[in-house]
Amino acid sequence: MLIHEQSRPGRRATAQAPLETADHGDLPQALRRKQRAALPEVSELQAVRHYTRLSQQNFSIDTHFYPLGSCTMKYNPRACNSLASLPGFLARHPAAPESHSQGIMACLHELQDMLKSVTGMHAVSLAPAAGAQGELAGVMMIRAYHDARGDHERREMLVPDAAHGTNPASAIMAGFKVREVPTGSNGDVDIAALRDAVGPQTAGIMLTNPSTVGVFDRSIQAIAKSVHEAGGLLYYDGANLNAILGKVRPGDMGFDVIHMNLHKTFSTPHGGGGPGAGPVGVSKRLEPYLPIPLVTQGDDERYHWLDEDDRPESIGRMTAFGGNMGILLRAYIYARMLGAEGMRRVSEFATLNANYLQARLRDAGFQLAYPERRASHEFIITLKKEAKAFDVNTMDFAKRLLDYGYHAPTTYFPLLVPECLLIEPTETEPKEALDGFVESMNKIRAEAENDPETVKQAPHSLPLRRLDDVRAARQLDVAWKPAEGTA
Amino acid sequence: MSSIPTELKYTESHEWVKDNGDGTVTVGITDHAQEALGDLVFVELPEIGKQLAVKDACAVVESVKAASDIYSPLAGEVTAANEALDGAPETINDDAYGDGWIFQLKLSEPSQLDNLMDAGGYEQLLADED
Numbered sequence: 001m002l003i004h005e006q007s008r009p010g011r012r013a014t015a016q017a018p019l020e021t022a023d024h025g026d027l028p029q030a031l032r033r034k035q036r037a038a039l040p041e042v043s044e045l046q047a048v049r050h051y052t053r054l055s056q057q058n059f060s061i062d063t064h065f066y067p068l069g070s071c072t073m074k075y076n077p078r079a080c081n082s083l084a085s086l087p088g089f090l091a092r093h094p095a096a097p098e099s100h101s102q103g104i105m106a107c108l109h110e111l112q113d114m115l116k117s118v119t120g121m122h123a124v125s126l127a128p129a130a131g132a133q134g135e136l137a138g139v140m141m142i143r144a145y146h147d148a149r150g151d152h153e154r155r156e157m158l159v160p161d162a163a164h165g166t167n168p169a170s171a172i173m174a175g176f177k178v179r180e181v182p183t184g185s186n187g188d189v190d191i192a193a194l195r196d197a198v199g200p201q202t203a204g205i206m207l208t209n210p211s212t213v214g215v216f217d218r219s220i221q222a223i224a225k226s227v228h229e230a231g232g233l234l235y236y237d238g239a240n241l242n243a244i245l246g247k248v249r250p251g252d253m254g255f256d257v258i259h260m261n262l263h264k265t266f267s268t269p270h271g272g273g274g275p276g277a278g279p280v281g282v283s284k285r286l287e288p289y290l291p292i293p294l295v296t297q298g299d300d301e302r303y304h305w306l307d308e309d310d311r312p313e314s315i316g317r318m319t320a321f322g323g324n325m326g327i328l329l330r331a332y333i334y335a336r337m338l339g340a341e342g343m344r345r346v347s348e349f350a351t352l353n354a355n356y357l358q359a360r361l362r363d364a365g366f367q368l369a370y371p372e373r374r375a376s377h378e379f380i381i382t383l384k385k386e387a388k389a390f391d392v393n394t395m396d397f398a399k400r401l402l403d404y405g406y407h408a409p410t411t412y413f414p415l416l417v418p419e420c421l422l423i424e425p426t427e428t429e430p431k432e433a434l435d436g437f438v439e440s441m442n443k444i445r446a447e448a449e450n451d452p453e454t455v456k457q458a459p460h461s462l463p464l465r466r467l468d469d470v471r472a473a474r475q476l477d478v479a480w481k482p483a484e485g486t487a
Numbered sequence: 488m489s490s491i492p493t494e495l496k497y498t499e500s501h502e503w504v505k506d507n508g509d510g511t512v513t514v515g516i517t518d519h520a521q522e523a524l525g526d527l528v529f530v531e532l533p534e535i536g537k538q539l540a541v542k543d544a545c546a547v548v549e550s551v552k553a554a555s556d557i558y559s560p561l562a563g564e565v566t567a568a569n570e571a572l573d574g575a576p577e578t579i580n581d582d583a584y585g586d587g588w589i590f591q592l593k594l595s596e597p598s599q600l601d602n603l604m605d606a607g608g609y610e611q612l613l614a615d616e617d
Binding site: 165395411412413415418469470473474 | 523526528529549551552553554555576577
């Protein structure tokens with residue numbers, strides 16, 4: 001039952017804070033509501049039950065194996081949450097002066113240093129509030145760099161065809177034209193095509209390494225050389241940093257800019273699509289353009305904010321105040337708990353789990369998209385064969401996995417592999433969970449062969465059956481209205 | 488097996504091209520392409536009057552699986568766009584080579600038509616991709 005359907009006029013929860021009446025006198029008449037918003041009127045208990053029920057219907061890391069490729073859905077340690085919720089952090093007002101914020105600024109300063117050291121970059125800004133915002137900050141810095149040199153012709157951003165959709169979107173938002181670079185059949189960037197594509201118009205290239213097809217691009221040094229020689233810069237999308245954490249540093253691969261998804265690699269909650277954190281790291285030549293504010297430590301050993309006055313060439317602010325503090329703190333605590341040694345173990349176990357699962361699925365007869373390659377922290381299987389033989393497609397498999405108690409892997413991405421599942425187990429799953437997943441995939445394939453309707457109509461055991469996603473996209477209407485005849 | 492009419496020309500990026508015989512062509516996506524994309528939910532059409540070079544991304548088709556660029560098979564000026572797709576993107580699923588056409592071009596270099604694949608070449612391409 002929707003919460004709106006429980007609504008009864010006049011029903012109220014107990015007020016938790018004194019009712020304030022705001023003065024909207026300066027709001028133009030034309031922008032004001034003509035009618036009251038249709039908000040549900042329910043008791044506190046009804047509201048609690050509503051949200052508790054929603055949370056029970058949800059798939060989450062705390063309840064299910066969640067091998068959603070490219071998203072690094074790893075366990076979020078409780079300690080990070082507990083420590084980030086200490087009253088001193090929670091109660092700090094974002095506008096508090098530096099003298100009252102030395103503790104939190106010390107944490108942020110140390111986090112900047114740890115991220116610098118693990119990525120091999122020269123400087124880091126914690127300001128961007130999400131991965132895609134980090135991307136935008138990254139490409140804006142590339143643009144600011146070329147513009148500051150009077151190099152206004154560099155307007156083309158190279159993006160491999162396997163890239164996350166956010167890469168070309170960020171480049172276009174920053175005013176670039178996108179040029180696609182093909183992927184070779186072995187999963188590496190097609191280096192000959194790249195050499196043809198670079199030139200005086202090249203602003204840079206946006207790369208994920210390991211790439212979205214789940215393999216480490218072995219020609220990264222040749223790519224870096226080719227782009228740098230043409231006068232372009234290299235942007236590293238940190239989506240897959242979990243695979244190389246503490247082992248390989250993007251700075252050493254030749255990258256000039258990187259964004260990191262703290263909600264992936266540093267295990268802060270993904271939440272319902274947020275809040276995230278997407279800090280950016282840069283090489284020395286891009287440092288002046290970093291988004292503000294930054295935390296610095298003065299000769300007096302005290303911490304200070306760097307803002308517009310200190311960094312006049314900065315691309316500016318990405319968020320109000322200093323970014324998503326609660327998320328930054330969780331990442332800081334996670335990094336402190338792991339230490340350098342623990343970070344290496346993260347990538348070792350993430351790749352071990354992925355390669356184990358890849359080998360087991362291959363042995364079970366599933367087709368790998370890149371059979372000759374070792375997985376990074378994730379890998380792709382293609383269900384092309386099954387789709388053809390049983391007329392049961394990847395989406396049907398994915399929906400049936402829900403019945404077996406798994407959040408489905410990423411489906412139909414990257415686009416260049418047909419009928420694909422992108423599978424990322426992460427380092428926090430025990431072997432038994434991986435074995436259970438293989439067993440379920442085997443069962444589903446047997447069902448697809450013997451009883452395809454069961455798979456095609458899945459899920460059967462969830463609160464809702466198969467949703468009509470085509471109609472939802474064609475006739476998008478998410479506003480609640482009372483059913484006809486009841487209002 | 489998807490349908491591949493013999494009177495049309497094809498691109499490697501799965502567009503079909505119909506030579507209208509008057510210096511213009513009609514462009515759409517192939518039956519194979521619509522099948523691979525699945526149920527279409529949105530089509531972004533090119534602007535009429537826009538000048539396109541070969542392989543310019545000029546339109547977008549979006550399904551529940553993916554959003555894909557449509558590339559101009561030839562150089563020319565957009566003279567028509569199939570506005571009927573606006574409210575009914577599924578027309579491409581139902582009739583990819585007919586009512587599901589996407590745009591028309593007035594060619595600036597009609598000889599480029601010879602660079603496109605014929606039905607046999609496209610059939611081979613699909614077989615190779617498999």
